Amino acid sequence: MPHQSIASFGLCRDCLGRTPPPPPPGRRWRCRACGGPRVVTHPELDQLTIAHIDCDAFYASVEKRDRPELADQPVIIGGGKRGVVSTACYVARMSGVRSAMPMFQALKLCPDAVVIRPDMARYVAVGRQIRAMMRELTPLVEPLSIDEAFLDLAGTERLHHGSPAESLARLAQRIETEVGVTVSVGLSYNKFLAKVASDLDKPRGFSVIGQAEAVAFLGPKPVSLIHGVGAVARKNLESRGYRLISDLRAASPATLASLFGKEGLRLSQLAHGVDHRKVTPERPTKSISAETTLEEDIADLTSLEPLLWRLCEKVSSRLKAANLATAGVTLKLKTADFRLVTRTRAGFPPTQLARRLYEPAHALLQQECAAHRGRQAWRLLGVGASDLKPGEDADQGDLADQTARRDASAEHAIDALRSRFGDKAVFRGISLRHKRP
Amino acid sequence: MKVTVERTALLRALGHVHRVVERRNTIPILSNLLLRAADGALNLKATDLDLEVTEAVAAETAQAGATTVPAYVLYDIVRKLPDGSQVSLESAGDGAQMLIRAGRSRFTLQALPESDFPDIAPGDLPHRFTAPAADIKRLIDKTQFAISTEETRYYLNGIYLHAAAGNGETTLRAVATDGHRLARVDVAAPAGCEGMPGVIVPRKAVAEIQKLLDGVDGEAVIELSASKIRLSIGPVVLTSKLIDGAFPDYQRVIPAGNDKVMVVELAEFTPAVDRVSTISSERGRAVKLSLQEGKLTLSVTNPDSGSAVEEISVDYEGEPLDVGFNARYLLDIAAQLDGDTAFFKLADAGSPTIVQDREGAPALYVLMPMRV
Numbered sequence: 001m002p003h004q005s006i007a008s009f010g011l012c013r014d015c016l017g018r019t020p021p022p023p024p025p026g027r028r029w030r031c032r033a034c035g036g037p038r039v040v041t042h043p044e045l046d047q048l049t050i051a052h053i054d055c056d057a058f059y060a061s062v063e064k065r066d067r068p069e070l071a072d073q074p075v076i077i078g079g080g081k082r083g084v085v086s087t088a089c090y091v092a093r094m095s096g097v098r099s100a101m102p103m104f105q106a107l108k109l110c111p112d113a114v115v116i117r118p119d120m121a122r123y124v125a126v127g128r129q130i131r132a133m134m135r136e137l138t139p140l141v142e143p144l145s146i147d148e149a150f151l152d153l154a155g156t157e158r159l160h161h162g163s164p165a166e167s168l169a170r171l172a173q174r175i176e177t178e179v180g181v182t183v184s185v186g187l188s189y190n191k192f193l194a195k196v197a198s199d200l201d202k203p204r205g206f207s208v209i210g211q212a213e214a215v216a217f218l219g220p221k222p223v224s225l226i227h228g229v230g231a232v233a234r235k236n237l238e239s240r241g242y243r244l245i246s247d248l249r250a251a252s253p254a255t256l257a258s259l260f261g262k263e264g265l266r267l268s269q270l271a272h273g274v275d276h277r278k279v280t281p282e283r284p285t286k287s288i289s290a291e292t293t294l295e296e297d298i299a300d301l302t303s304l305e306p307l308l309w310r311l312c313e314k315v316s317s318r319l320k321a322a323n324l325a326t327a328g329v330t331l332k333l334k335t336a337d338f339r340l341v342t343r344t345r346a347g348f349p350p351t352q353l354a355r356r357l358y359e360p361a362h363a364l365l366q367q368e369c370a371a372h373r374g375r376q377a378w379r380l381l382g383v384g385a386s387d388l389k390p391g392e393d394a395d396q397g398d399l400a401d402q403t404a405r406r407d408a409s410a411e412h413a414i415d416a417l418r419s420r421f422g423d424k425a426v427f428r429g430i431s432l433r434h435k436r437p
Numbered sequence: 438m439k440v441t442v443e444r445t446a447l448l449r450a451l452g453h454v455h456r457v458v459e460r461r462n463t464i465p466i467l468s469n470l471l472l473r474a475a476d477g478a479l480n481l482k483a484t485d486l487d488l489e490v491t492e493a494v495a496a497e498t499a500q501a502g503a504t505t506v507p508a509y510v511l512y513d514i515v516r517k518l519p520d521g522s523q524v525s526l527e528s529a530g531d532g533a534q535m536l537i538r539a540g541r542s543r544f545t546l547q548a549l550p551e552s553d554f555p556d557i558a559p560g561d562l563p564h565r566f567t568a569p570a571a572d573i574k575r576l577i578d579k580t581q582f583a584i585s586t587e588e589t590r591y592y593l594n595g596i597y598l599h600a601a602a603g604n605g606e607t608t609l610r611a612v613a614t615d616g617h618r619l620a621r622v623d624v625a626a627p628a629g630c631e632g633m634p635g636v637i638v639p640r641k642a643v644a645e646i647q648k649l650l651d652g653v654d655g656e657a658v659i660e661l662s663a664s665k666i667r668l669s670i671g672p673v674v675l676t677s678k679l680i681d682g683a684f685p686d687y688q689r690v691i692p693a694g695n696d697k698v699m700v701v702e703l704a705e706f707t708p709a710v711d712r713v714s715t716i717s718s719e720r721g722r723a724v725k726l727s728l729q730e731g732k733l734t735l736s737v738t739n740p741d742s743g744s745a746v747e748e749i750s751v752d753y754e755g756e757p758l759d760v761g762f763n764a765r766y767l768l769d770i771a772a773q774l775d776g777d778t779a780f781f782k783l784a785d786a787g788s789p790t791i792v793q794d795r796e797g798a799p800a801l802y803v804l805m806p807m808r809v
Binding site for chain 1: 585586587588590614616617618685686687689789
């Protein structure tokens, strides 16, 4: 935990009490009241209001919560023998397993891992429960994914009878006892540093980065600490001598802007610990998509069609749930050697029907398969809906389309049957079709 | 190949032909024009594999033969040559080049062999009729604006041309729609068009035919099969593939029961729509038409910038009615009307509206309303 020197008090994360100044050097600081060791302190602890909360190994934690016998075993959440690791629990991480790692590699590192197929519906439900608890603290909750969010707690002190830090410690404890998963909290004065902070003390952590030490803290860190700086950007920056964040800080904003454009200005600001982005509760959805890594590489259009159909159904049901329609479909493909191909078709009348998503998606897939004469094998298939419109505009029909409303009511009838009797109650024949030998 | 052509004639022919060639091509031969010298004529041909245009120019042929050269380069050279010059075209370097000479200018172009040049292979074109060029041009001029650019419904990317029977007479009819508006235009049926299949002529071919017919009097010969169309006008022959698809049953969307009639002076209506639509933030925002007896109020409200209202007097005797339309589409249709007035037939705020010059005019437009 950074900077424990001049704090006038500490906050106990176990009993949530304030505990007097730190003990003489050499002795561990324990809570005066409960004797717990988890005391967080910082000179600015009472002033900081922006937090980032991140669930620890979320999918794996949910699985362990629901299957206590897995508690001490390495658990990996991921799809099939061919997929990638989406989450590894902390036991599995000790063997070197990381998210986004191909499953075969993960199993080589950790052969006795318990591999569980992700049950997204359950994780989403738990994520919602946690988000609801966050919203009880402040309306300014900006979810980044189902298991992490930014919170702005400015002005909540009187409401919650305590500083943001105290409210957050209470929330973390509440999530742990009521939901049964642990979270890590990062507290700072802007989103960038709050997110950096939440990563410092994982799992079950609580880290604080104050205004006073932000610049000194960032200086020796590699540029890749900055979100948006991935492997390629890092190489690019390093080749120009910007290895550490202090290197970026030493350069003038003008220099960085001339080298990297707008991104250069952003890097310059972040290097100085400046980030003016607000915590905005509702980010309008820009696209809705679904994708799947195939069990084995497939080149043949006929074998891809049922998979494409199921993805369209998935995207369609998400559009319907969000009351949105789409006027642009993107097909996403990944070749066996991990090359990404995306193809978009846009400008059709807004729809939320699986059948109508399938048409353009299928045309694009057919085109792509034909372009490679059916010899290109694909490892991943995805469908995305962009150019989103209000659901009221969906499938209204027009002068050249007399069947839209009929198609819509047919599909909605099928949806109704499925929601009563399950997904297997009614489905289109195409989803049954098997791969040709 | 060795041939001499008069520059003006060559330029005019190149002007017709070279546009077919796509500016960006991955296949080199498709950037080229085919030149074929035969008895007393030089034949030019360009293709994009879907559309092909040929034209013959009178020429002095010293040696028959053929070659292909980059279309835009040849066009630019001939364009810049002095008026009245004689242009000599000659194969050189064992056919790998073509020499162009005019006056003191000399050009050498890289050539590709004639045998590589693709042919659209029109096959049998069993239906043939002759129509006044002005009629064909009218069919295109009045409907082209409604052609869709949407890729998904590819069968809307052209003009549906067919023989239509109604009221005891047959007409040659063109229909185009993008789903929001529809244009339907009739001309007198030329002899021989009755048995023709309904065909969808693609947008690019439509645009080229329109240019070829520009300012041309006389007759155009049209030949077709279910998959190809050929139009000949003088020395120019255009052959195009047709869009392989089913055009929607447009008659079903032309409302028959619209009983609210409004007649408005175009000279007042068009500028007024244009003025009030200034206030809308993005193009294509709705303009609201509020009808009362004898009066039309046009209004636009844009929460970001403000509002606009304009009133004009019209012939209207029905119930008060509010309906919204895309201002751009209203203006597009108004621009097609030939007379001084526009004749609207409306039903309600949610149904398509008909616009014509007058009741029963040969051109009919249908416009979908927008929510306002």
